Amino acid sequence: MAEGPRPKRKREEEAGAAPHGGTVTAPFPLAELRLRRVLRESARDKAVFLHGEVTSPSGEGTDAVVILEKTPFQEEKVSDLLKKHTKLDLQMRNDIYSTYHLYPPVELSEIKTTVVYPATEKHLQKYLRQEVHLIRETWEDYKNITLPFIQSQSFSIQWVYNILEKKAEADRIIHENPDPCNGFVLVPDFKWNQNQLDDLYLIALIHRREVKSLRDLTAEHIPLLRNILQEGKEAVVKHFGVPGSQLRIYLHYQPSYYHLHVHFTALGYDAPGSSVERAHLLADVIDNLAMDSMYYQKRALTFALRADELLFKKFQEAGRV
Amino acid sequence: MAEGPRPKRKREEEAGAAPHGGTVTAPFPLAELRLRRVLRESARDKAVFLHGEVTSPSGEGTDAVVILEKTPFQEEKVSDLLKKHTKLDLQMRNDIYSTYHLYPPVELSEIKTTVVYPATEKHLQKYLRQEVHLIRETWEDYKNITLPFIQSQSFSIQWVYNILEKKAEADRIIHENPDPCNGFVLVPDFKWNQNQLDDLYLIALIHRREVKSLRDLTAEHIPLLRNILQEGKEAVVKHFGVPGSQLRIYLHYQPSYYHLHVHFTALGYDAPGSSVERAHLLADVIDNLAMDSMYYQKRALTFALRADELLFKKFQEAGRV
Incomplete structure (x- = not known):
């Protein structure tokens, strides 16, 4: 199935999921997230869908879905990326071909992160890889x-x-x-x-x-x-x-x-x-x-x-x- | 055309392109690369194909193709990524949904880099986006x-x-x-x-x-x-x-x-x-x-x-x- 990593919301859902004047929840405590399992990955899209849990001070766990997706290259920043890389590790060289791991400066390595919190069982099912x-x-x-x-x-x-x-x-x-x-x-x-x-x-x-x-x-x-x-x-x-x-x-x-x-x-x-x-x-x-x-x-x-x-x-x- | 970013080499080419005992060229001077143009990008694959030029001490320019591709997430490193991120910028919050830019530590942000150097006109044509x-x-x-x-x-x-x-x-x-x-x-x-x-x-x-x-x-x-x-x-x-x-x-x-x-x-x-x-x-x-x-x-x-x-x-x- 050629499905991108974006959450695919049906039209009917969209209004309901993002109501005007909806409750603004507390900022999401990402560093405290306990990873429970990987729901799905997409090697092609460079995305991963995670099921995590945040434990409240009272010891109660609340589920969250966290979607990480690497971002496309921005044409205007490619020069910077090449000039300001922090490290370049040679992986393989053969004739005119060579491959490296390039480590960009932190400011050019952002990962798009989408959080659904608190997440219900239905959210988890939605992102879980299904046969x-x-x-x-x-x-x-x-x-x-x-x-x-x-x-x-x-x-x-x-x-x-x-x-x-x-x-x-x-x-x-x-x-x-x-x-x-x-x-x-x-x-x-x-x-x-x-x-x-x-x-x-x-x-x-x-x-x-x-x-x-x-x-x-x-x-x-x-x-x-x-x-x-x-x-x-x-x-x-x-x-x-x-x-x-x-x-x-x-x-x-x-x-x-x-x-x-x-x-x-x-x-x-x-x-x-x-x-x-x-x-x-x-x-x-x-x-x-x-x-x-x-x-x-x-x-x-x-x-x-x-x-x-x-x-x-x-x-x-x-x-x- | 559903073509991934990997260089698609025909079988016949493969032997020729990577001869055993082929000349080992000098390490590629990435920081000295002058970006000439973007040959092609793929937003879906998070890849970009570049035409660059390296100027030798004698002032002579030599063409290179540089392919940058973000890497898939590795399941065993996802926990580290979440714990050790350097920064988390909120982009949008609405009800239970929120999006962020997460900046991972440098060691978890490698970019796969493939270099063809020196590159001929044929290499450039091969990677150039064609209608x-x-x-x-x-x-x-x-x-x-x-x-x-x-x-x-x-x-x-x-x-x-x-x-x-x-x-x-x-x-x-x-x-x-x-x-x-x-x-x-x-x-x-x-x-x-x-x-x-x-x-x-x-x-x-x-x-x-x-x-x-x-x-x-x-x-x-x-x-x-x-x-x-x-x-x-x-x-x-x-x-x-x-x-x-x-x-x-x-x-x-x-x-x-x-x-x-x-x-x-x-x-x-x-x-x-x-x-x-x-x-x-x-x-x-x-x-x-x-x-x-x-x-x-x-x-x-x-x-x-x-x-x-x-x-x-x-x-x-x-x-x-």
């Missing part, structure tokens, strides 16, 4: 396991409707095709701060409300999908100067929410969720539907689930894992 | 542009034949099905050091020699592909204890070399080249061929090319970009 398994879902699996699960959950997608009805984020809309059947709205994804194009990330939300996912698509939806592909590319080059050949345009299966949406990410950006076990290129989806209107009601689809996800348990109960 | 573009290759494009390009290049795949003939890496073979038509050899990929299962990476090389890529596959190859899928999974669980549900098994298009091979990577590992614009799940490939033997001689396939690649120029010349 991930691939599911190969047949159409029968979808009908018998996945669809009943989706229907039983009644996930709230009010925030999607708020955008479509201009009750929220209206000023963020990059492009709209207002057609109720073949139209959509293109907005920047929450993960993208729009400060740089490197990690450009937009989402197209369709106006129609009865299309949950890839599994609901038939040839009937080709005009809608073509509009998203064509108009989406045009809007992105117009607003951001990024040509269509530098955009990865795809759907997720399973998606995070069951209102059909399409991801637009910068091709050079290794976006979470762009790996082959989750992403389906929109151009391929259109070609598949043109070849066979019932393609997505016939074919097996692969996706990954965490072992603690409810849908995974449903597949387990059905003997399909 | 990447998506190509949507029709079957006609393949016949008229890609296939003639492959044939004109006559890439050496002697190293593949060496493995298949047990002239090299024979001791590394994890599994073999010796059937000349439907058999294959499974070996650890060079990128995997086998020290940990997190980044498990194996390659299945087929014994047949006339199958260049996905584009050559028809229903005739289904038995071979099923063998790779089934026996590959069995061999990995037997040798490494990793079950098939935790393996991402896929082909690349375009591949790095034109002898059909299949990638096996740990599902939890965000392997370079596992993104949707390059990877094709073996299970999907088999289903596509079962549905239509000529699937890969009909369908458009998407892949990314760097603007400085020769194949990209061929597509440009043909007016297809």
Whole structure:
């Protein structure tokens, strides 16, 4: 799973987690933290998720989650880093190649530290590394396991409707095709701060409300999908100067929410969720539907689930894992 | 393109780049390096690729490539990091969440530094960020542009034949099905050091020699592909204890070399080249061929090319970009 180390908060959670006027807790006593275990590490992202405990004067322990993440290099400070390093240890030399450990001055070695304190069991579970398994879902699996699960959950997608009805984020809309059947709205994804194009990330939300996912698509939806592909590319080059050949345009299966949406990410950006076990290129989806209107009601689809996800348990109960 | 910051050296290059008994060059004078430009950065990997220049006493400048990469956290040193930090600056506090900049003691803040010195123009080009573009290759494009390009290049795949003939890496073979038509050899990929299962990476090389890529596959190859899928999974669980549900098994298009091979990577590992614009799940490939033997001689396939690649120029010349 291509997930970065940032805590991934769902939109609904965000308001609740950071209420205006919320209680300001005491400063966090990091030096007194007793490390209980490493919840998860990411060697690629240079991040580690820790479960720690702080003991109060009365001897009572309180849980905390501490996330350490090394920071990207800042271009304007690289010269300083090279000039002011405190030590350079040779590790290996071979022909024109050599490797070293360079020790930067303290002021250039900051680590981004995120603390959740006090942390509940739910916080700990959220950051704990979970085994991930691939599911190969047949159409029968979808009908018998996945669809009943989706229907039983009644996930709230009010925030999607708020955008479509201009009750929220209206000023963020990059492009709209207002057609109720073949139209959509293109907005920047929450993960993208729009400060740089490197990690450009937009989402197209369709106006129609009865299309949950890839599994609901038939040839009937080709005009809608073509509009998203064509108009989406045009809007992105117009607003951001990024040509269509530098955009990865795809759907997720399973998606995070069951209102059909399409991801637009910068091709050079290794976006979470762009790996082959989750992403389906929109151009391929259109070609598949043109070849066979019932393609997505016939074919097996692969996706990954965490072992603690409810849908995974449903597949387990059905003997399909 | 999901490429990590490690210099990606082709197998053929490796012997040449690091000859036994090669000249040992003088220690690299890092503090005297004059930074000329940033060739490339990766915010996700916390790495930066620099072009620098060292001026000799005679006033002559010599180019160098310097790669800085922050290092992953080591579990056994995390406690020290928390206890011995030199400073903790509060950045933000909101309810139970707070963020800080933590400044570790110098000895825990090493940066992996790789130097190529002296560096040629070719080295600089290799690390320079290049624009990447998506190509949507029709079957006609393949016949008229890609296939003639492959044939004109006559890439050496002697190293593949060496493995298949047990002239090299024979001791590394994890599994073999010796059937000349439907058999294959499974070996650890060079990128995997086998020290940990997190980044498990194996390659299945087929014994047949006339199958260049996905584009050559028809229903005739289904038995071979099923063998790779089934026996590959069995061999990995037997040798490494990793079950098939935790393996991402896929082909690349375009591949790095034109002898059909299949990638096996740990599902939890965000392997370079596992993104949707390059990877094709073996299970999907088999289903596509079962549905239509000529699937890969009909369908458009998407892949990314760097603007400085020769194949990209061929597509440009043909007016297809």
